Amino acid sequence: MLVKLLLLPFVLLSCATNGNAGVTSAFIRTEWPSVDIPLDNEVFAVPKGHNAPQQVHITQGDYDGKAVIISWVTPDEPGSNKVRYGLSEGKLDLTAEGTVHNYTFYNYKSGHIHRCLIDNLQYDTKYYYEIGDGDSSRRFWFRTPLPIDPDAPQKFGIIGDLGQTYNSLSTLEHCSQTGAETILFVGDLSYADRYSYNDVGIRWDSWGRFAERSAAYQPWLWSAGNHEIEYFPYMGEVIPFRNYLQRYPTPYLASKSSSPLWYSVRRASAHIIVLSSYSPFVKYTPQWEWLREEFTRVDREKTPWLIVLMHAPIYNSNDAHFMEGESMRVVFESWFCHYKVDIIFAGHVHAYERSYRISNIKYNASSGSSNPVPDKSAPVYVTVGDGGNQEGLAQRFRDPQPDFSAFREASYGHSTLEIKNRTHAIYHWNRNDDGKRIPTDSFVLLNQYWGLNRRRRKLKKNHLHSVLSDISESLVV
Ligand SMILES: *[C@@H]1O[C@H](CO)[C@@H](O)[C@H](O)[C@H]1NC(C)=O
Ligand SMILES: *[C@@H]1O[C@H](CO)[C@@H](O)[C@H](O)[C@H]1NC(C)=O
Ligand SMILES: *[C@@H]1O[C@H](CO)[C@@H](O)[C@H](O)[C@H]1NC(C)=O
Ligand SMILES: [Fe+2]
Numbered sequence: 001m002l003v004k005l006l007l008l009p010f011v012l013l014s015c016a017t018n019g020n021a022g023v024t025s026a027f028i029r030t031e032w033p034s035v036d037i038p039l040d041n042e043v044f045a046v047p048k049g050h051n052a053p054q055q056v057h058i059t060q061g062d063y064d065g066k067a068v069i070i071s072w073v074t075p076d077e078p079g080s081n082k083v084r085y086g087l088s089e090g091k092l093d094l095t096a097e098g099t100v101h102n103y104t105f106y107n108y109k110s111g112h113i114h115r116c117l118i119d120n121l122q123y124d125t126k127y128y129y130e131i132g133d134g135d136s137s138r139r140f141w142f143r144t145p146l147p148i149d150p151d152a153p154q155k156f157g158i159i160g161d162l163g164q165t166y167n168s169l170s171t172l173e174h175c176s177q178t179g180a181e182t183i184l185f186v187g188d189l190s191y192a193d194r195y196s197y198n199d200v201g202i203r204w205d206s207w208g209r210f211a212e213r214s215a216a217y218q219p220w221l222w223s224a225g226n227h228e229i230e231y232f233p234y235m236g237e238v239i240p241f242r243n244y245l246q247r248y249p250t251p252y253l254a255s256k257s258s259s260p261l262w263y264s265v266r267r268a269s270a271h272i273i274v275l276s277s278y279s280p281f282v283k284y285t286p287q288w289e290w291l292r293e294e295f296t297r298v299d300r301e302k303t304p305w306l307i308v309l310m311h312a313p314i315y316n317s318n319d320a321h322f323m324e325g326e327s328m329r330v331v332f333e334s335w336f337c338h339y340k341v342d343i344i345f346a347g348h349v350h351a352y353e354r355s356y357r358i359s360n361i362k363y364n365a366s367s368g369s370s371n372p373v374p375d376k377s378a379p380v381y382v383t384v385g386d387g388g389n390q391e392g393l394a395q396r397f398r399d400p401q402p403d404f405s406a407f408r409e410a411s412y413g414h415s416t417l418e419i420k421n422r423t424h425a426i427y428h429w430n431r432n433d434d435g436k437r438i439p440t441d442s443f444v445l446l447n448q449y450w451g452l453n454r455r456r457r458k459l460k461k462n463h464l465h466s467v468l469s470d471i472s473e474s475l476v477v
Helices: 166-177 198-215 242-247 286-297 326-338 461-470
Strands: 054-060 068-074 082-086 094-097 099-101 112-118 126-131 138-143 154-159 182-185 263-267 270-274 305-309 343-346 352-355 380-384 405-409 413-419 424-433 436-446
Touching: 054 138, 054 198, 068 126, 082 112, 094 112, 112 126, 154 166, 154 380, 166 198, 166 413, 166 424, 182 305, 198 242, 286 326, 352 424, 380 413, 380 424, 405 436, 413 436
Parallel strands: 154 182, 270 305, 305 343, 343 380
Antiparallel strands: 054 068, 068 112, 082 094, 082 126, 099 112, 126 138, 154 413, 263 270, 352 380, 352 405, 413 424, 424 436
């Protein structure tokens, strides 16, 4: 089904041995046609049966991972709001009742959008669930995470700027091959805003059916990008994020947030903070006040891994969107360093880039300009806006590669972060390579709380020994 790509031969520039010099990968491909898959393609197929549920997706429903929000759309009539669920396919003996709503966008009328919270779930358990009525009902499953515990493993897939092209499909397929249990989505979902009038809503629907192959089974933690803003005065649609907010609920109340656009969840050994690049964030705004409080609630003894998601990257050496993350950097970077965030994922730039641990928090007006400097307290910044949407790749990196940039490549792909325990996580960036998944940029991420200060923490001596002997592994960040 996938059109074969013509690959040009590639050579990876050898990693310079001196100091911090980063790698600009010389991998080049002729661009896959960046067009959306036609609506009549099977990837957007409407499920059979009258009023059959479609666009099914799940997300975490509480702070600690014992609840799930299930969302789906019925096209013809509201139908049932019930979810039947249970521990085996033959025994869906539990039910939960959700809500339904609909809305218009210009003259487009949405289907009936259901959302249902299932709570009091058991940790580390596979649940089956069924939605819809009679012959049109459909079944799916999901797994709950391990209980909150500093050594609880968890494998995240990280995807950004996905869209609905053949490249997007390749990214989704590759990510599911990795066995990622939870998807961290860094914004720009459907690119429906590239259409006009009623086609905007229609392309939100097709994207919902497209993403269902993953999002009905693995919880996706959503964050909003600029393509979710959809400020369209010419069709009388001026309230930002309307389609997105109608369709993609988040558990924001559980983290005391006042907006679904920024929130946080805890999952196994990770505390994940989701920010909104396109909502007010300067001092005294609700997002700023919330984040200040949320950082104080992070408990690295319980959740050692502190991960932040946002759309516009703070460190980016691509010509595309250069410096767009600067305003958020000025406001939040000192907190990221103070609270020793482990890793920050962003999208927006349609390429891949990873930074060294650097910060630029010393600037003040009287000292004039300042540059990023190595900083052990700083997070690693990763840009994975390379999901494969119809806008194509951001091919032009700035030359020379700045000191902060460790690895960069203009290809499509996604990342995985496999947390092993409180000290170690294995990170991969996986390039979409001619229909195959090629792990390309990999490293061992040492935890900023337990890893760096491991001598002083409460790790038992025998554990300590194995950690130290492990540090000699390939690339440790
Ligand atoms: C929403 O659904 C109800 C019930 O089917 C219907 O009567 C109403 O017209 C719909 N509203 C919109 C805005 O589509
Ligand atoms: C600001 O820069 C000046 C000039 O380099 C320096 O003397 C001063 O200590 C700096 N202030 C802060 C708060 O870092
Ligand atoms: C943590 O995981 C790493 C990588 O799998 C392993 O080498 C190390 O021994 C583990 N540490 C502890 C304390 O279990
Ligand atoms: Fe974007």
